[in-house]
Amino acid sequence: MDLQRAGVRLQIVLGHLSRPSAPAIVANPILGPASSASCHPQQFQYTLDNNVLSLEQRKFYEENGFLVIKNLVSDDDIQRFRAEFQRICRKEVNPPGIIVMRDVAIAKQDYTLSEKVVSKIQDFQEDQELFRYCTLPQILKYVECFTGPNIMAMHTMLINKPSDSGKKTSRHPLHQDLHYFPFRPSDRIVCAWTAMEHIDRNNGCLVVLPGTHKGTLKPHGYPNWEGGINKMYHGIQDYKKDKNRVHLVMKKGDTVFFHPLLIHGSGRNRTQGFRKAISCHYASSECHYISVNGTSQENIQSEVKDIVNRRFGMETNITLEDIWTFRGRLVKGEKINL
Numbered sequence: 310m311d312l313q314r315a316g317v318r319l320q321i322v323l324g325h326l327s328r329p330s331a332p333a334i335v336a337n338p339i340l341g342p343a344s345s346a347s348c349h350p351q352q353f354q355y356t357l358d359n360n361v362l363s364l365e366q367r368k369f370y371e372e373n374g375f376l377v378i379k380n381l382v383s384d385d386d387i388q389r390f391r392a393e394f395q396r397i398c399r400k401e402v403n404p405p406g407i408i409v410m411r412d413v414a415i416a417k418q419d420y421t422l423s424e425k426v427v428s429k430i431q432d433f434q435e436d437q438e439l440f441r442y443c444t445l446p447q448i449l450k451y452v453e454c455f456t457g458p459n460i461m462a463m464h465t466m467l468i469n470k471p472s473d474s475g476k477k478t479s480r481h482p483l484h485q486d487l488h489y490f491p492f493r494p495s496d497r498i499v500c501a502w503t504a505m506e507h508i509d510r511n512n513g514c515l516v517v518l519p520g521t522h523k524g525t526l527k528p529h530g531y532p533n534w535e536g537g538i539n540k541m542y543h544g545i546q547d548y549k550k551d552k553n554r555v556h557l558v559m560k561k562g563d564t565v566f567f568h569p570l571l572i573h574g575s576g577r578n579r580t581q582g583f584r585k586a587i588s589c590h591y592a593s594s595e596c597h598y599i600s601v602n603g604t605s606q607e608n609i610q611s612e613v614k615d616i617v618n619r620r621f622g623m624e625t626n627i628t629l630e631d632i633w634t635f636r637g638r639l640v641k642g643e644k645i646n647l
């Protein structure tokens with residue numbers, strides 16, 4: 310077998326998405342490994358060959374479906390994101406496409422413009438200052454280990470988890486992010502989530518079920534929570550309480566990278582303050598759109614379409630694919646399918 314064919318075969322084994330014509334960045338079995346972390350490429354499915362992750366980090370992600378990198382984003386950058394978030398809450402800037410969401414516990418009350426009523430902003434891809442987060446080289450360096458070199462920022466959020474009102478609506482039920490995504494393959498999608506302050510169980514840290522990224526996408530729906538549930542906060546319906554949950558305690562600037570099938574959520578915020586995190590979901594531009602008709606994702610598809618139609622004030626023929634195509638932004642490499 311010639312070298313190029315050997316490379317292509319390995320790419321298939323790895324689930325790597327590069328086209329045969331593109332140079333293969335995989336360990337070459339004849340010339341030796343590309344890096345110390347890639348001695349046994351065939352055993353890896355969720356990470357690509359690279360010289361960024363240590364073998365230990367790589368194995369951790371493969372086994373657990375997440376990886377925390379400490380101190381990845383500087384205090385200065387976090388301060389800038391915080392300041393821009395406040396400007397958006399005060400409506401001093403209003404970037405196109407942005408969604409500002411209030412907690413369901415106060416959604417029907419009078420409110421003033423301040424960060425004290427905003428639980429989350431989404432779709433900040435047109436806000437230069439916040440979108441800088443998605444392009445930080447130290448984040449993209451890690452993202453590439455999961456997506457490969459052609460990287461799209463598909464979904465952006467700044468979460469400002471409010472102090473719980475007593476109704477436990479500040480919780481985010483356990484879910485898999487892939488439920489929201491009409492593109493595949495899932496192994497070439499990753500979320501980067503950065504703590505904007507110290508986050509632990511008191512203010513509602515991320516909770517993960519390690520290893521669940523090896524399973525399949527589960528059906529999601531609204532949990533039957535007495536106090537109410539935020540719009541589109543679907544949860545896994547057959548959640549078993551005895552599953553081994555891990556609470557991720559993170560310092561300001563620490564960043565967790567996680568697989569879109571990893572089951573995760575967050576607990577209630579018992580403090581008086583707001584708990585802030587900024588995140589971006591990335592995908593390889595070589596991923597492709599799928600139709601979710603006839604799948605468990607149909608329910609979220611119709612909710613998303615309803616919201617879009619409400620925003621336009623009429624029924625539209627806009628598809629889920631159109632919505633994602635419209636929001637996705639290339640941050641590195643070449644735009645291919647998405």
Ligand SMILES: CCCCCCCCCC(=O)SCCNC(=O)CCNC(=O)[C@H](O)C(C)(C)COP(=O)(O)OP(=O)(O)OC[C@H]1O[C@@H](n2cnc3c(N)ncnc32)[C@H](O)[C@@H]1OP(=O)(O)O
Nearest residue numbers: 409410411412413416417464489538539540541542613616
């Ligand atoms: C595009 C696909 C999204 C991809 C997600 C990627 C994976 C990440 C996983 C998640 O983050 S899951 C949670 C994602 N959540 C969202 O995407 C919700 C985004 N938020 C919105 O679309 C709007 O904020 C919302 C429709 C909830 C409110 O719209 P408006 O800003 O126009 O608020 P308005 O004050 O006009 O309220 C309209 C109605 O919504 C209600 N409402 C407002 N905030 C709410 C809330 N937080 N929960 C439930 N209902 C809410 C409000 O009471 C009111 O009800 P009524 O019509 O019955 O009067």
Ligand SMILES: Nc1ncnc2c1ncn2[C@@H]1O[C@H](COP(=O)(O)OP(=O)(O)OP(=O)(O)O)[C@@H](O)[C@H]1O
Nearest residue numbers: 480481482483510516548550573574575576577578
């Ligand atoms: N009984 C439950 N059923 C389903 N999901 C739950 C249940 N309790 C908590 N969760 C979910 O588990 C995740 C972590 O919650 P966690 O237990 O850390 O927070 P909490 O219940 O708010 O606070 P605490 O347990 O510290 O009192 C969240 O996604 C939360 O929504």
Ligand SMILES: O=C(O)CCC(=O)C(=O)O
Nearest residue numbers: 468481486573574575586
């Ligand atoms: O910040 C959190 O509470 C988790 C949010 C989350 O998992 C999501 O929005 O998909």
Ligand SMILES: [Fe+2]
Nearest residue numbers: 484485486573
């Ligand atoms: Fe999530």
Ligand SMILES: [Mg+2]
Nearest residue numbers: 480575576577
């Ligand atoms: Mg609990």
